[in-house]
Each structure stands twice: as structure tokens, then as C-alpha cells.
Amino acid sequence: MIHCSNPACRVANERDRDMCKSCHWPLVRRYLWAIGSTASALEVGTVLASRYEVIKPSLLLDLDPAESPLPVENPAAIALPFLHLAPFHRSIPRPFTQVVSPHSGEPLLLLEDAPLKPNFDTAQHSATPMPTLPEAWPHQSALHQLSWLWQIARLWQPLRDESVATSLLLWNLVRVDGEDVRLLSLQHSDASPSLADLGQRWRALLPKSAPEIRSYLTALTEQLMAQTLSAEGLLQSLTHALETLTATATRSVEFATFSDQGPTRQRNEDACYPPSGTVDHRIVQAQHAAQTPAPIIVVCDGIGGHQGGDVASNLAIEVVTRVLNPLAATPNLTHAVLVEGLQRAVLEANRVLSARNDQDQRRARDRMGTTLVVVVVYGARLYLAHLGDSRAYRIRPHSCRQLTLDDDVAARDSRLGYRFYRDALGQSGAGALVQALGMGDSQFLHPTVEMYPLIEDGLFLLCSDGLSDNDLVERLWQTELRSAVQGSGSVEALGKRLIRLANTHNGHDNVTVSLIRVTTPASSPPLPTLSADIGNWEAATGSSVGATAIAPTRSGTSVPGLGSTVPPQTVRPPRSRRNSTGGILRLLWLLLLVGILGGGGWLWRSRNSTPETVTSPPSGSLSPDAVPPGTGARPLGELAVGDVLQIQVLPEASNGAEAHLLLGATPPGAEAVMRRSLPVGTVVEVMTRQTTPDDEQWVQLRVCQVPALSPEPTPDTAPDASPPSADMTPRAQPGDEGWIRDRALRPIARQTLDTSPTQQGMCMDTAL
Structure with a gap:
């Protein structure tokens, strides 16, 4: 039996039903993937924790999807990489809960949003893992193939930092879902794989590669195997290849926007662009x-x-569109320019809102603000910028996936x-926002910007x-949205219906909806062929690539506010030689990155008319918690936001009692905080x-990289020089963020200018 997810119903239904027999709501089927040493030995029909039924080995069905899982007191070690890599949820499943194996008593981790394809069109409801990359490779287009490799390159360094990069070499774990690469699980390995290993795996794909990219990929894999190409050079080359391959691609875009006050609110504090009621269709x-x-x-x-939520939302739209409209009308923009433009639009909107709050002398809870989600459909590339808890979803015939992560306490703590x-x-306080527009200086914001290649038909919902x-x-997509992916009905009618459904089944708030349906016209021109010649790309270890870089366009025309341009270039794999111009560009990019990636956001309630102040631990890179402006921050001498430091012992260092990162407050004000040592x-x-x-x-520090654990000292090896830790405090891990006293940091740290991925680790930009 499977329980109805309607909170007002919750009736148990037979497994083969599509709709609840009592309230006629669609039955939600949440499939989970089990990992652990005994997961493959699970017997079909077994029910774990009185709730999770084994459908196939490793595949389970949640029989009560509306009920929260039991809290996990002691997460298994295998869960931590999944949690730390949450910003890459596009490709990596999320831990749902942990249960005990009936065979061994060992923990089994149950993953949600794994690459599983439900069988909607059969009487026996089930799901199967999506095809592996090699299985799908021969049957898909050059854009599919290039998109998959680009996503693997994007994941390479973050997974290496968590010691799970081997996952990208195990084809049984690398699954594909349309344009996306999705991992079935993560495989830990003490031995860190190299790019040569990655090149070896990719070389086997060459014979069945699409002709438009075969020569290019051949040259690229040769460089990987020769170890003359860095991870950054690889990502830069593949990004440029995607830019060129999509430059001539045509897409049909239908979109509609609607906003409504709702049945219980006195005013509408939501806003949308184009204005509510707009319906449009463009060939781009x-x-x-x-x-x-x-x-x-x-x-x-x-x-x-x-206090002005409606003013904030409309003012934010005015500023964002003013910045983005010139970009939207400029041809052949690079990925870097579009990402930088979106970030600049968000930060400028925040500056204007914050200035308005300061001008009106608004403080703390009285400050007006807004969440934000923005889409720019630039040919065959969709760019998504996000801040707060307004959401974006992508609907395919078999799935509805949330593309954004809410910038709230729950996501940050996870x-x-x-x-x-x-x-x-x-x-308590899980829904409190850790960042949104209008609450402080722009240096404390981390807007998320992502790019999605548009290869297959799809529907996007904001x-x-x-x-x-x-x-x-999640409850209504299958009956209301699934058919629209294939073109059934109009986005206008569907948008109006979603407004009615929201007012009927929620009704507690304003509601705003935008639907974007993207299809490929039959007359779309053929793809260009990428050159195999070696081009002028920086490939040496230590080069920096980031989505926040201000790069020239290839159209020969200037983008307002974004500098000059260069002539069009031919896509080529990167080469290994260094050049002084590349170094200057990397320095300029680094300065820009420091300016954009400042601190975090002030914690404040998003939907309560009488919000409470929430104190929570410092955040990870998803949406860092930071000190609100105006709380007495002082300059820290020669240190500045964005400085990269390395811990060392100097003669004047203390006994190490203060050499800890404190994770439990912002900044710590109580003794009961989580500590991590800084070796x-x-x-x-x-x-x-x-x-x-x-x-x-x-x-406040973010841990970029930590040294490997030292072996026990022998007469021939010196003991570890780390400050002693009498209480055996756990070591900090890459991605940890926390606080340390200035007087404790200065004696044990020195500034480093090494910007290589080995040195910067988790602090390398991952916006690509």
C-alpha cells in the first residue's frame, strides 16, 4: 500500500493505482537508490524501517512520501561527500535517509533524486536506472556528447577534493538524462585519479563520436593522456567548444508570466518580468x-x-532588466560575459535596494528585500540566476527536477x-533565508548562476x-505539466491553471508563475565542425578559469559596460605553453572574483510578518552566512576579503590552543560550538x-585545501609541526567555513599568491 501525499487525506492505496481512491490526487512515487556493502543483496518485497519497500536490488519505493523520514543521528561516512557536493545537485543525488541493513546491521544510505526513470506507461509501476554514458553515446548528437563531457570536466576538481573523482571513471555510475550527466552514486578512492586516466576513458568513445566534434575530441584526449592539459584548461576548452557549437543553433521559445495576490493577502508583493499576463513566442x-x-x-x-516588499520586487526587476537588456540584444556573447552580466545585474539590484533602505533609515526587520530567479534564453543556452527561495524547475516527460537550491538555513546546514x-x-528556523536582495552590501552576496545547454525539448517553470x-x-507535475513538454496545450492556459491550483491548494501567499517551453524548429541549421588544430588556450597547471571572468565577445561589437572585443575565433583544444597575456588575464579575473565573492547574507525570515532573528552556523559555499553590514566590522590590517592564506608555525606562535576553526556561530558567542583544527x-x-x-x-575563513594525514613519526621523519590539540579536535575539511580570532590567526598564517587548483582546492570557482 502507498499513502496519499495530500495532507488532508493520507489514505492508503493499492500500489497499482495512479490516483488516490479517496481524494483523487495523483499518487506520488518517490524512488530511492540504496548504497552500502549489502545494498545489492536486498530481497524484493522486503520493507525497511516499516516504510521503504525493495522493488529491485538497490531500488526502493517510499510508501509514505508525505511523511518526513526519521532523523539520522549518526550519518555514515559515505554520506559526507554527497552533503558537501550539494551545490552540484544537478549531477549528484542527495541523501534522503539512512536505514539498517537486514543482513548485516550495517547502515544503508538511501539517495533521492538519483538517475532513475519511472515507468509511467506500464501497469506495474517501477523505475530503472538511466542509461550509462557509453550506452547512449553512439545514438546522440554532437551537442549531447559535448555537453556530457563539459559537465564531467566541471565536476572533476570538486570530486577530487572529496576523494570521489573515481566515480567519473566508472561508467556504471555515470548516467545520462537528456543533456545532463547524473551520477548513480559516489565511489571513494584513496588513490586520486589523474586527467590522463580521464583521457584514457574518453579515448574509447572517439570511434562513435559525432563527426562534428571527432577531430576536436581526438586532440583533446591526446593532451589529457600526455598530461599537458590542466583541469582548468580542459574546462575552458570545452566551454568554448559549446559556445561555438551552439552559436548557430536555433530554438523556439514560448513563455508566459502570471502573478496573483492570492485569496488571503491584502497586496501582491510578488512581481514578474515581462509583466503579468504577457504571452510571447520567439525564434532565437x-x-x-x-x-x-x-x-x-x-x-x-x-x-x-x-514595509515595502512590493516596492523591493518591482525595483529589483527594473534594475536587473536594465542591466540585462543590452546583453540580450548583443550577438555571439561568450559564456563568461553572460555569467558576469547576470551576476552584475543581481549585485546592482542589491546595491540599489540597500541604498533605498539606508536612505529610508530602515533597519533589521524593517528593511525591504526580495528573492530573485532570472532566466535568459540565449540561443541554445539557458542561463539561470538565483537568490533566495523562489525556484526554477525543469520538466521532462519522465521527471520534474528542481534546478535551484533554496538559500535557507536547511540547505546550508546540509x-x-x-x-x-x-x-x-x-x-527550528529551517526556512529562514541566509541571503536575498536588499539586506546589505553586495560583497555579502553569492548569487548562483548556471548554464543549461538546450538540446532536447523541455519545459521550465519559475x-x-x-x-x-x-x-x-512535485505533487501535480505529472498530471498538469508532463504533457506540455511535448507541446500539448498553451503555456498561457497552463500558467493560469497553475495560479488557480496554487490559490486552491496553498492559498496562504501571493503566487507568481512563469512557464518557458523550448523546442527545436525543424529548420534549425546544421552544426559547425570543430577544428582539431591547437589553439591559443592556456592549458598549463595553475591557469584559472571561472564563470565570473569578464571575457571579450566574439562578435566584434562591444557590450555596454563590459569592455572591448576581439575577432571571432575557431574552437581548438587548449595547448600547454604559458604566455604572459594569459597571466595578466588570470590576474584580472582573480581581482574580479574577489570583488564578487565577498561574504554571505544576513539571516532573516522570508515569509513571516513578524520575523525572528535566527542564529545559525556559518555557511558553506552555497549561500554563506555572513556578518551583516553595520555591525561594527573593522579593517583587518593588510588582510582583505578574498586573500588566500596558508597555516604555518612561526617563532611567535602560541601553543596552538587557538588554532581552531569554530563552526557553531557567527561569530562564536558560546562555548558549545563545533571546532575543527587547522593543521x-x-x-x-x-x-x-x-x-x-x-x-x-x-x-571568517573557508577551508580550501588540507594536507594529507602524516604517518607516525620515525627516527628518519620529523614529527608533524601542527599546533598541538590536546582534545583531539577533528581536522577541518575542504569546504568548511567558520571563524577564528584575528590574534590567533596572524601568528600561524602567511599569505600565498599560488592560485593553482592544487593549492586553492574548494576555493576555485565552480560556477561554470
Whole structure:
């Protein structure tokens, strides 16, 4: 029996039913993938924890999908990489819960959002893993193949930092879902694989590669196997290849926007762009953006009640569209320029809102603000920018996947490894936002920007939480949205229906909806062929690649506010020689990155008319918690936000009692905090600074890289020079963020200018 997910029903239904026999709601089927030493030995029909039925070995069905799982007190070690890699949820499943194996008593980790394809069209409901990359490779286009390799390159360094990069070499784990690469699980390995290993795996794909990219990929894999190509060079080359391959691709874009006050609110604090009621259809192509500008779609959910949430949401849209409209009408923009433009638009909107709050002398809860989700459909590339808890979803015939991660306490705590996301949702203050527009200086914001190649037909949904609350999208997508992917019905009619459904089944808030249906016209031109010649790309270890880079366009025309341009270039694999121009560009990019990636956001309630202040641990890179502006922060001498430091022992160092990163407060104000030791060789990045009321200076750090554990000393080896830790405090791990006193940091740290991936680790930009 499977329970109805309607909160007002919850009736048990026979497994073969599609709709609840009582309330006629669609039955939600949540399939979970089990990992652990005995997962493959699970017997079909076994029910674990009185709730999870084994459908096939390793495949389980949640029989009560509306009920929160039991809290996990002691997460298994295999869960931590999944939690730390949460920002890469596009490719990596999320831990749902942990159960005990009936065979061995060992923990089994159950993963949600694994690459499993439900069988909707059969009487016997089940699911199967999606095809492996080699299985799908011969049957797909050059764009599919290039998109998959680009995503693997994007994952390479983050997975290496978690010692799970071997997962990208095991084809049984690398699954494909349309344009996306999705991992079935993560495989830990003490031996770190090399790019040569990756090249060896890719070389086997060459005979069945699409002709448009075969020569290019041959040259690329040769460089990987010769170890003359860095991870950054690989990612840069594949990004440029995608830019070129999609430049002539044509896409048909239908979109509609609707916003409604809702049945219980006195005003509408949501806003959208184009204005509510707009329905449009465009044929877009990157090289013809001047004639047909890229569609820009924005959804904002204002925060501030009578203090001005409606003002904030409309003002944010005015600023964002003013910045983005020139970009949308400029042909042949690079990935880097578009990402930088979106980030600049978000930060400028925040600057304007914050200035308005300061001008009106608004403080703390009285400050008006807004969430934001923005889409730009630039030819065959869709760019998505996000801040707060308004959401974006992608609907395919077999799935509805949330593309954004809410910038709230629950997501942040899960990212830091404190608890599973479903457990974090049950904690007090879980829905408190850790960042949104209008609450402070732009240096404290981390807007998320992602690019999605548009290869297969699809439907995108942007919405405020008036629709997404109570998992309403997940409950209704199969009956309301699935058929629209193949073109059934109009986006206008569907948008209006979603507004009605939100008001009927939620109804507690304003609701805003934007639907974007993307298809490929039959007359779309053929793809170009990529050159195998070696081009002018930096490939040596230590080069920096980031989505925040300001790069020249290849159209020969200037983008307003983004500098000059260079002539069009031919895509080629990167080469290994260094050049001085590349070094200068890397330095300029680094300076820009420091300016953009400042601190975090102030914690504040998103939907409560009388919000409470929430104190929570510092955040991970998803949406860092930071000191709010105006709380007495002082300059920290020669240290600045973005500085990269390395821990070492100097003659004036203390006995090490203070050499800990404190994870439990912002900054720590109580003794009951989580501590992590900072051993010698640890590389950290300065995130922000604060002076507490007792005039104590604190520095917030992100751990970039930690040294390998030292073996036991022998007569021939010197003992570890790390500051002693009498209480055996656990070592900090890459991605940890926390606080340390300024006076404790200075004696044990030195500044480093080494920007190589080996040195910077988790602090390398991952926005690509």
C-alpha cells in the first residue's frame, strides 16, 4: 500500500493505482537508490524501517512520501561527500535517509533524486536506472556528447577534493538524462585519479563520436593522456567548444508570466518580468540576438510586508532588466560575459535596494528585500540566476527536477554536513533565508548562476513559494505539466491553471508563475565542425578559469559596460605553453572574483510578518552566512576579503590552543560550538571580518585545501609541526567555513599568491 501525499487525506492505496481512491490526487512515487556493502543483496518485497519497500536490488519505493523520514543521528561516512557536493545537485543525488541493513546491521544510505526513470506507461509501476554514458553515446548528437563531457570536466576538481573523482571513471555510475550527466552514486578512492586516466576513458568513445566534434575530441584526449592539459584548461576548452557549437543553433521559445495576490493577502508583493499576463513566442539564435533579443524572464517575491516588499520586487526587476537588456540584444556573447552580466545585474539590484533602505533609515526587520530567479534564453543556452527561495524547475516527460537550491538555513546546514536535508527541514528556523536582495552590501552576496545547454525539448517553470510550498509542484507535475513538454496545450492556459491550483491548494501567499517551453524548429541549421588544430588556450597547471571572468565577445561589437572585443575565433583544444597575456588575464579575473565573492547574507525570515532573528552556523559555499553590514566590522590590517592564506608555525606562535576553526556561530558567542583544527599546510580563504561588542576581532575563513594525514613519526621523519590539540579536535575539511580570532590567526598564517587548483582546492570557482 502507498499513502496519499495530500495532507488532508493520507489514505492508503493499492500500489497499482495512479490516483488516490479517496481524494483523487495523483499518487506520488518517490524512488530511492540504496548504497552500502549489502545494498545489492536486498530481497524484493522486503520493507525497511516499516516504510521503504525493495522493488529491485538497490531500488526502493517510499510508501509514505508525505511523511518526513526519521532523523539520522549518526550519518555514515559515505554520506559526507554527497552533503558537501550539494551545490552540484544537478549531477549528484542527495541523501534522503539512512536505514539498517537486514543482513548485516550495517547502515544503508538511501539517495533521492538519483538517475532513475519511472515507468509511467506500464501497469506495474517501477523505475530503472538511466542509461550509462557509453550506452547512449553512439545514438546522440554532437551537442549531447559535448555537453556530457563539459559537465564531467566541471565536476572533476570538486570530486577530487572529496576523494570521489573515481566515480567519473566508472561508467556504471555515470548516467545520462537528456543533456545532463547524473551520477548513480559516489565511489571513494584513496588513490586520486589523474586527467590522463580521464583521457584514457574518453579515448574509447572517439570511434562513435559525432563527426562534428571527432577531430576536436581526438586532440583533446591526446593532451589529457600526455598530461599537458590542466583541469582548468580542459574546462575552458570545452566551454568554448559549446559556445561555438551552439552559436548557430536555433530554438523556439514560448513563455508566459502570471502573478496573483492570492485569496488571503491584502497586496501582491510578488512581481514578474515581462509583466503579468504577457504571452510571447520567439525564434532565437545567438548570432542573431540583435534582430531577436534573448528572452529575459524574472520572478521576484518581495519581503517586508507593509514595509515595502512590493516596492523591493518591482525595483529589483527594473534594475536587473536594465542591466540585462543590452546583453540580450548583443550577438555571439561568450559564456563568461553572460555569467558576469547576470551576476552584475543581481549585485546592482542589491546595491540599489540597500541604498533605498539606508536612505529610508530602515533597519533589521524593517528593511525591504526580495528573492530573485532570472532566466535568459540565449540561443541554445539557458542561463539561470538565483537568490533566495523562489525556484526554477525543469520538466521532462519522465521527471520534474528542481534546478535551484533554496538559500535557507536547511540547505546550508546540509551542505556543511550537519544533517541530511530532510532532517534539516524539521529544525527550528529551517526556512529562514541566509541571503536575498536588499539586506546589505553586495560583497555579502553569492548569487548562483548556471548554464543549461538546450538540446532536447523541455519545459521550465519559475515560481514563487506561493506555488512551490508544500511540495505542490512535485505533487501535480505529472498530471498538469508532463504533457506540455511535448507541446500539448498553451503555456498561457497552463500558467493560469497553475495560479488557480496554487490559490486552491496553498492559498496562504501571493503566487507568481512563469512557464518557458523550448523546442527545436525543424529548420534549425546544421552544426559547425570543430577544428582539431591547437589553439591559443592556456592549458598549463595553475591557469584559472571561472564563470565570473569578464571575457571579450566574439562578435566584434562591444557590450555596454563590459569592455572591448576581439575577432571571432575557431574552437581548438587548449595547448600547454604559458604566455604572459594569459597571466595578466588570470590576474584580472582573480581581482574580479574577489570583488564578487565577498561574504554571505544576513539571516532573516522570508515569509513571516513578524520575523525572528535566527542564529545559525556559518555557511558553506552555497549561500554563506555572513556578518551583516553595520555591525561594527573593522579593517583587518593588510588582510582583505578574498586573500588566500596558508597555516604555518612561526617563532611567535602560541601553543596552538587557538588554532581552531569554530563552526557553531557567527561569530562564536558560546562555548558549545563545533571546532575543527587547522593543521600546518591548510590553505584558507578570507571570507569576511567582524568586531564583536567586546571589541574582539574575528575572521571568517573557508577551508580550501588540507594536507594529507602524516604517518607516525620515525627516527628518519620529523614529527608533524601542527599546533598541538590536546582534545583531539577533528581536522577541518575542504569546504568548511567558520571563524577564528584575528590574534590567533596572524601568528600561524602567511599569505600565498599560488592560485593553482592544487593549492586553492574548494576555493576555485565552480560556477561554470
